[in-house]
Amino acid sequence: MSAAPGRPKPARTAGEAGGSSMTRPWLKHWPRGFPHALAVPQTTLWDNLATSAARYPQRPAIVYYDSVLSYAEYLRQARALAGHLQRAGVAKGDRVLLMSQNCPQFAIGFFAVQCCGAMVVPVNAMCTAGEVDHYLEDSGARHAIAAQELLPAMEPALARGALREVVVICYADALTAPTELAVPEVVRAPRQPLAKAGCVAWAEALAGAPAAPADSQPGDLAALPYTSGTTGRPKGCMHTHASLIASSVGACLWRNLHAESVVLGVAPMFHLLGMQNALLMPVWQGATVVMLARWDAGAAAALIERYGVSVWASPPAMLIDFFAHPDAQRRDLSSLAMLNGGGAAMPEAVSAMLKERFGITYIEGYGLTETASFLHCNPMQASKRQCLGIPTFGVDSRIVDPETLAELAPGETGELVSRGAQVMQGYWRDEAANRAAFLEIDGQRYFRTGDLASMDADGYFFMRDRLKRMINVSGYKVWPAEVESMLYEHPAIHEACIVSRPDTKQGESVCAVVVLRPGQALDEAALIAWCRERMAVYKAPRAVEFRAALPKSNTGKVAWREIQEAFSRT
Incomplete structure (x- = not known):
């Protein structure tokens, strides 16, 4: 938007993402009358x-x-x-x-x-x-x-x-x-x-x-x-x-x-x-x-x-x-x-029903605990379904190669990284986690979301996969490593792997694949009950599969992707 004749163009607000509709294609679909960035109120x-x-x-x-x-x-x-x-x-x-x-x-x-x-x-x-x-x-x-x-x-x-x-x-x-x-x-x-x-x-x-x-x-x-x-x-x-x-x-x-x-x-x-x-x-x-x-x-x-x-x-x-x-x-x-x-994609059939029967468009967005929830959102007048939306006020998001950190072109899948006034200061007393969570691009600090996404030619972002292992249970994040570490405290368990299974109501449900120690006996109900005594109910496995051994990589690590692929088909 150009400044009115005789009036200076407003100075860019602190934190406003730079660039044009060529480098930030979402600006082509920016809500009319909205600034590209907000002056955050200096209140508490x-x-x-x-x-x-x-x-x-x-x-x-x-x-x-x-x-x-x-x-x-x-x-x-x-x-x-x-x-x-x-x-x-x-x-x-x-x-x-x-x-x-x-x-x-x-x-x-x-x-x-x-x-x-x-x-x-x-x-x-x-x-x-x-x-x-x-x-x-x-x-x-x-x-x-x-x-x-x-x-x-x-x-x-x-x-x-x-x-x-x-x-x-x-x-x-x-x-x-x-x-x-x-x-x-x-x-x-x-x-x-x-x-x-x-x-x-x-x-x-x-x-x-x-x-x-x-x-x-x-x-x-x-x-x-x-x-x-x-x-x-x-x-x-x-x-x-x-x-x-x-x-x-x-x-x-x-x-x-x-x-x-x-x-x-x-x-x-x-x-x-x-x-x-x-x-x-x-x-x-x-x-x-x-x-x-x-x-x-x-x-x-x-x-x-x-x-x-x-x-x-x-x-x-x-x-x-x-x-x-x-x-x-x-x-x-x-x-x-x-x-x-947000937290999971709205099924297409439900979006269509809301529009047809109630005249309501479900506006999907994207955010994390680290970004105080609101980071991306679909424009009210130009939303796309099953989409993370576009970066909101003052937010700059990019898709980078997770290994080289080089910025990728529209349509390519990589890690979503972002900066904005709502991004946290860092993790509490955990400098190692902070070093892994942030990177610098063009002299600016970006947060690595750990989500694999792509950006289309219009500047809308779409979730593609997860770089980090994570299960989404009705919007609650479950991290397999946390549940696995608890399972290893059980005296009968030799090895454990946590994966997800599609769930029509919750989005995903938590499943455990375990190997018992020699001479130990344990059934599914007993292990689930044990887990529910020690962790929040949404983290506890809803199903347990017992195996004689877990598949391993060449380096001896549990091949969790192989197990996950089998559960994704069930």
Whole structure:
């Protein structure tokens, strides 16, 4: 776009990707009226909540099974909880674990930690005590906020003194209004007595004086979400206020979201998809989130109709389940204006059905924990199906040869590398991982995604394969090396290989191929049960195949691709 006569052309925003439609072909399909890059607001996440509470104090911030939390009350409770955390010893730069199902308390806890100037360590509610121990040890967190049914995962750390305190959430405390919705039993459960030392009830924690917000800056670390990798040990992704806000602000503008939007918050908020779409983006806009603790297609249909939900971010598996539910056929879903997501390709038949029956185009995008979710997205007016979309505001992505790192031409398959304001600072206290994860091109730092993709002549990117071994279970990443390392702890297992099998509902399911030690006996059900005691249920194998030996390469490594190819055909 040329500058108007007599007016200087605006200076390029910091971080804007250079180039033209020849070198960056996606610019030919750039949404009209949008800048190529955004000036990232120089605020903090706490500033965003305080601003929305000042603008819209009585607006519903969260609707939870028909119970309403206003923005003014949201801010009040976050300040009160922050006051308790500060008195308990949480200081600027500390880490605080946050572990629960979706609930208003998760959101309040997240912002209370921001008020303290500390970092949130979001933990999957399905994690076991052993997995929680790793997050505590690696992050150095000494405080936690956790739901009461998840306390068993915290108890070993409390007993040995690794955790100083846990503020305990009772979901039922947030149920302040009657509802005819089917509220899960875990949400309706009354407050349990806290006999363990170091446990403080949510209501007690909010009873003291509120905190004065810490003097945080946009470049300070705000969250430490964990992701696994080829080494098998989860690594913390260092996100600043600025990187999280860049992702949120960009996603809001790209998808035309605003303060009057009503968002369905069903994706787990401990996951970056849910955190961005049901927590950070609505708070930035001052919008309303209609929240469910657990996925319930019938309840989701009722809430869409009742509250006029207009925006829903969801992995394809959830949408497939929803639109197959009888209530999706009889409810008024006309308020839905935006369906978006990623993590897996939306099946062509489902995309066509959404367009034909509901007039909705599912907008696919692409992002990782390392990029605060929002990185690529399809343009609203020119989307392609089963496509990663184009690089968004200020993002520059390229396809390179994984070995030589030379840039490849359109149509060629290579590793997708990217840079942008939403890319993490690096992995927490893991310089070896950082050296492997970043490279320099033309003097700029790019993140290596580990995904094999190609770019077409129009500048749209398509997933082709994975450079790293990874399994996608309903949007959750499972890294085979992590599961294999746990399997080797079983006394009966000599060798193990984790692969995936296509799954019509989950996208992929985890399968184990194992060799037993001589003289040992073990059946499939017993091994699966053993795994579920030690790892989150989505990581645990759903099927086990016993073999006399595993195929090996010339160097003696397990030939996992050969095993994977056999399972891909089943």
